[in-house]
Amino acid sequence: MARGRGFVSRWVVDGLELPREVVMDLPRISIIGDGQVKLENYRGLLEFSPDLVRIKLARGELAIKGDGLAIKSLFPEELTIEGKIAGLSFEE
Amino acid sequence: MLGELLTRYLRGYVSIKISGKNPEKLLNLALNHGIPLWNLRRKHDGLEAQLQAAHFRKLRPLVRKTGNRPRLQKRGGLPFQMKRLGKRRGFVAGAFLFVVLLYTLSSFIWFIEVNGTVTMDRAEILSAARELGLKPGRFQRMIELEEVERGLLARVPGLAWVGITLSGTKAMIKIVEKKILLQDEARIPGDLVARADGLIDDLIVLNGQAVVVPGATVREGQVLVRGLKELPDGSVEAVKAYGIIKARVWRTVVAEVPLEKTTEVPTGRTWRLKTLKIGPIQVILRKGRDPGFARYDELEERKPFRLGPVPFPVEIRIVTRYELRPEKRSIDLEEARQEAIKAAFFQLGRVLREGSVVVERRIDVSQPRPDLVRAEVVVETTEDIGMFRPALQGTPPESSPPQPSAAH
Structure with a gap:
């Protein structure tokens, strides 16, 4: 991860009020209650089991812990996970 | 979301089971090849997923690459249903027949309604309509409504206007009867009498002979203008008296x-009863404990079910009672x-x-x-205050005191 690029893009985002996730290649995550997580801009699936889903991001990974997790839809541009969600954590 | 579900249904989809180690690898491959998957579920012996039927072919080589094995579990959606239906010819024929029958039957006339009769007999109009071709069981397109309207006007005496409208399988005949004016009414002889006690101010006699003069006090029922006319030959003819008699009238109310007044005011306590009425059967849906109000106002609401314009013999009745208590108010x-x-x-x-x-x-x-x-x-x-009182039939009004006759 180049430090210079991060600085420039952050400056561009703040200055031009562009959507951060587009410019900086960050995932956009929306959570509805504790039942659904919707993820845009992800890179792939690392692990899928009923109590843990690990998702590869442009930088690091996202772990979703829960119970009875299922993937509602797995589309190239969007991923939706349903089930009883206990927590989300970003890992390097 | 709904659009997506519909697309899945219309295009057809398959459920597959992927067994083997590390199915995540396969999922990532599918992602990279742009194959959308949905309803993925992890099972102890593999992974279940659904995808578009057309994509299944594309998935197969990927599966081999990862060393997993996909098994087709279920096919769903319209294309597969159609295939299945193709084998059930009887069912398809039945469904088709049903649609055709429904369409055919609804293009006949099954009911005829007559509206607007006052003195006339509905049956008379119905039978006339029947003769003109408007009867239950006729094909709607075979009936020229305007012709039937004209025919009814010509056939049934006393009709002023006829309008026929079709609504579904029902023909509604709306009629207006002629009002027959009694032409003789203008010729009934009679007097003008006072409607109330009063003092005559002014009188304009248009027909008949005035009996009172301005300034005279009259009592209710007293003759004001006699329905008599002197002919040039000296004889007297009974006519209908007509004129305007202005008078002062005093009235006391x-x-x-x-x-101190006793009024009833609501206490705020209510009781409600909900019933469902199906034809003659009543079912109580919900009922609070009857608190037995001594005095109450009752409000009844009826909500009939309708299926489009067709009333249904089902209705919900809600009865609400509002408790009242008397309150003295001065x-x-x-x-x-x-x-x-x-x-x-x-x-x-x-x-x-x-x-x-x-x-x-x-x-x-x-x-x-x-x-x-x-x-x-x-x-x-x-x-x-002039009021017409017809003279008794056959006896021309004399100058004798007025007989009590049929009041106007």
Whole structure:
């Protein structure tokens, strides 16, 4: 991860009020209650089991812990996970 | 979301089971090849997923690459259903027949309704319509409505207008009857008599002979204008008296208002009963414990079910009772006065006739009892007090006192 690029893009985002996730290649995550997580801009699936889903991001990974997790839809541009969600954590 | 589901259904989808180690690898491969998957579920012996039927072929080589094995579990959606239906010819034929029958049957006329009859017999109009071709079981397109309308007007005497509209399988015949004017009415001989006691102001006699003069006091029922006409040869003919007789009339109305009134006010407690009525059967849906109100107002709501324009013999009835309690209310003298006067004028409005002009009025308010206020309103009006009274048939009016005849 180049430090210079991060600085420039952050400056561009703040200055031009562009959507951060587009410019900086960050995932956009929306959570509805504790039942659904919707993820845009992800890179792939690392692990899928009923109590843990690990998702590869442009930088690091996202772990979703829960119970009875299922993937509602797995589309190239969007991923939706349903089930009883206990927590989300970003890992390097 | 709904659009997506519909697309899945229309295009057809398959459920597959992927067994083997590390199915995540396969999922990532599918992602990279742009194959959307949905409803993924992890099972102890693999992974279940759904995808578009057309994509299954594309997935197969990927599966081999990862060393997993996909198994087709279920096919769903319209294309597969159609295939299955193809094998059930009887069912398809039945469904088709049903649609055709429904369409055919709904293009006939099954019901005929007649509206607007007052003195006429509906059956007469129905049978005339039947003769003209408008009867249950006829194909709608074979009936020329305008022709039937014209035919009914020609066939049934006494019809002023006929309009037929089709609504579904029902034909509605709307008719208007002719009003037959009694032409003889104008020729019935008779007198003008006073409608009320009064003082004659002015009279314009258009037909007949005046009996009173301006300034005369008349009593109710007294003859004002006789229905007589002198012919050039000296004989007398009975005619219908006609004229305008302006007179002053005094009228008194009295209204009383008690100073203490008992009214019923709602206590706020209500009781509600919900019933469902299907034809003649009533089912209680919900009912609170009947608190047994001594006095109550009842409000009944009916909500009939309808299927489009067709009423259904099912309705929901909601009965709500509002408990009331009596409350004594006393009003002060001024309020009672106003109310009494208002009530008196209200009565007056019912007594006075159209065209009456109030010339003078007097209002007296008294208190005949300590708890009662009485308002007396006396008005002087000028109005036309002439009232036609037909003479008895066959006997021309004589100059004798008027006989009590059939009142107008």
